Amino acid sequence: MNIQGLLHEQSIFIPLQANEKNAVIEAMIDGLQAAGCLSDKQAYLDAVLTREQTGSTGIGFGVAIPHGKSSGVSQAGLAFAKLSEPTDWQSLDGEPVKAVFMIAVPEEAAGNDHLKILIALSRKLIDSEFREQLMAVQNASQLTALLETI
Amino acid sequence: MKKILAVTACPTGVAHTYMAAESLIKAAKANDISLKVETRGAVGVENEFTDQEIAEAHAIIVAADTDVLESRFEGKPVVKVPVAQAIKNPAGLLEEALNKEAAAPADLGKQVEEAKAKRSASRTGAYKHLMTGVSAMLPLVVAGGLLIAFSFFFGIDAGAEEGTIGAALSTIGGAAFTLMIPILAGFIAFSIAEKPGMAPGLIGGALAASTGAGFLGGIAAGFIAGYTAKYLKQFIKLPRNLEGLKPIMLIPLLASAITGLLMVYVVGKPVGAAMTGLTNWLTSLGSTNAILLGLLLGAMMAFDMGGPLNKAAYTFAVGLLASDIYGPMAAVMAAGMTPPLGLWLATLIAKNKFTKEEVDAGKAASVLGISFITEGAIPFAAGDPLRVIPSIMVGSAVTGALSMFFGATLRAPHGGIFVLPIPNAVGQLGMYFLAIVIGTVVTALMLALLKKPLVKN
Incomplete structure (x- = not known):
């Protein structure tokens, strides 16, 4: 699957030095901003934080997927971070988070190909084998290679 | 095998909707459970349930934080949870759904009541006015018809x-x-x-x-x-x-x-x-025309099971009572009884073609059938209209034609099987009863022939 155009060099953090949920989110949003996915950083940040308030995006198994749909997103984007220290995310299973995918979706994006990729990624995260491979990723090119297999 | 349906949805529609779907599918595979998942996400509705699938489902899991058109599932056991719950504990949810009581047979009565109420509410214009008049007239016809029958x-x-x-x-x-x-x-x-x-x-x-x-x-x-x-x-x-x-x-x-x-x-x-x-x-109807009229009235009675065409045939027959014509009334009532009765018989002779819920509902349908409540067939027809409606139409048409052919008459506009023992309410009683039995059997055989066995997967 073609993950390029969705996941940029600037939004991959292996590793990310942060030990607090909000710091992780802000660092990753900066990455998306640098990659040119955001037109209004604050609006997207608000969308992500609002989403977190309705229920944690820590889906368990050490993975979190903060995400937001906002007019502050100019093109769909993905950010990835492997955290240097396991970080509390109020996850469904209570476990701290080691890997984070951040998803940015523009307000009007129905039927978009990028959406289909993000959906495929979400489905794939339920697969324990895929998660193990994800946790073992050492650098950006390994990550890209893994995501190409989806 | 019990079939489970699940629908997942979340506000953003890219992550949780699909992770929940994937978790449920994975857990269902691991536990050998038949499951279909409808997703309502950012790319629209995928794998949308058909009315038939909803009718055949044992229970439905709603794992959603947004609206998923739940009114579709009325009368079905529903397990409702936030979408995250399906990711956290998919196996538990499936088990809860499997352990839900199937819609009880008594619920058929409720479904029929609801279908009737919905229809009255949706009646508009001339049809609504006509039905108001007919329903006000009916008690007079019942009382008058039966008292005259008593006098004989x-x-x-x-x-x-x-x-x-x-x-x-x-x-x-x-x-x-x-x-x-x-x-x-x-x-x-x-x-x-x-x-x-x-x-x-x-x-x-x-x-x-x-x-x-x-x-x-x-x-x-x-x-x-x-x-x-x-x-x-x-x-x-x-x-x-x-x-x-x-x-x-x-x-x-x-x-x-x-x-x-x-x-x-x-x-x-x-x-x-x-x-x-x-x-x-x-x-002065000759037997050919009598049979044709009976066929027509019978088919009309079954076609929409209490809808406008059914009521047109019924109103025609009731109105004729005022002119001392009793044959069409007999044909219409017989034809209105056979759809639920035939469905009941079909659930007995072709058990493998009906869900467990439908087999249970069949018992309730038999009671509605003998009471001349054609609407009792609606829940079955809603699940599989293209096979059920032709079957019940053929059965009712046969019954209507036989009733006319036998020269059966009926002086009361309602009452089902309960008017049969009233002296002189029915002319040609034995043959009339036979017409109802034959129509019931024809309906059931048509259903057994047309309906497909349930897919076991």
Whole structure:
């Protein structure tokens, strides 16, 4: 699957030095901003934080997927971070988070190909084998290679 | 095997919707459970359930933080949780869904009630007005028809022997029948124009009866009276201190005069002639035409199970009772009983083609069938219309044709199997019963033939 155009060099953090949920989110949003996915950083940040308030995006198994749909997103984007220290995310299973995918979706994006990729990624995260491979990723090119297999 | 449906949805529609779906599918595979998941996410609705799948499902899991059109699942056991729950504990959810009680057979009665209520609510315009009139008339027809039938118990000419109880019963029944067409017309007009329509409607109906225009004339009178009163109410403008005269004097007077004059000079004669022609045709019906009429009425009764076509056939038959024609009534009632009865029999002889819920519901359908509540077939037809509706139409058409062919008659417009033991309510009782049995068997055989075995997966 073609993950390029969705996941940029600037939004991959292996590793990310942060030990607090909000710091992780802000660092990753900066990455998306640098990659040119955001037109209004604050609006997207608000969308992500609002989403977190309705229920944690820590889906368990050490993975979190903060995400937001906002007019502050100019093109769909993905950010990835492997955290240097396991970080509390109020996850469904209570476990701290080691890997984070951040998803940015523009307000009007129905039927978009990028959406289909993000959906495929979400489905794939339920697969324990895929998660193990994800946790073992050492650098950006390994990550890209893994995501190409989806 | 029990089939489970699940629908997942979340506000953003890219992550949780699909992770929940994936978790459920994975858990279902691991536990060998038949599951279909509908996702409602940012790319729209995928894998949308059909009405048939919903009807066949044992239970439905709703794992959603947004609206998923839950009204589709009415009457079904539903497990409702936030979408995250499906990611956290998919196996537990599936188990909970499997352990849900299947919709109880008693629920069929509830579903039928709901279907009926929905239909009454959706009735509009002329059809609604007509049905208001027919339902107001029915108690008179029931009481009148059965009391006259009772009077025959004292000998076929008992009504003519003055002073006997038979004569009294016959007189009472006759009084009920005299009111039938005025009440029909009165309540049609009432439905259109409320209280100001009542008097002109009743008067128009009485004129229809006395001029021989029968129930067709009564229906015409009701609509004329109703719309006349309604427009007078709108268009007559009086100074405020005289406004009180409008509903009590002006409208009844003018609307009754207009309706009455129209009935006497315009509508009465042609409708009367049409009614006489219809009556003569029906009384001298050859067996071929009788069978054709029975086929038609029967198929109409089953086609929409209590809908407009069914009510048209029923109203036709009930109206003819006022003209002493009892054959179509017998055909219509028999044909209205066989759809639920046939479905019940089919659930017995072709168990593998119905879900467990439907087999249970079959028992309740049998009760609705013997009570002449055709709507009892609706829940089955809703699940598989293209196979169920043709089957019940064929069965009902056969029953209607046989009833007409046997010359069966029925003096009461309702009651199902419970009017059969009433002396003289039914003519050709044995053959009539046979017609119902044959129609039930034909319906069940058609269903057993057409319906596909449930897919086991």
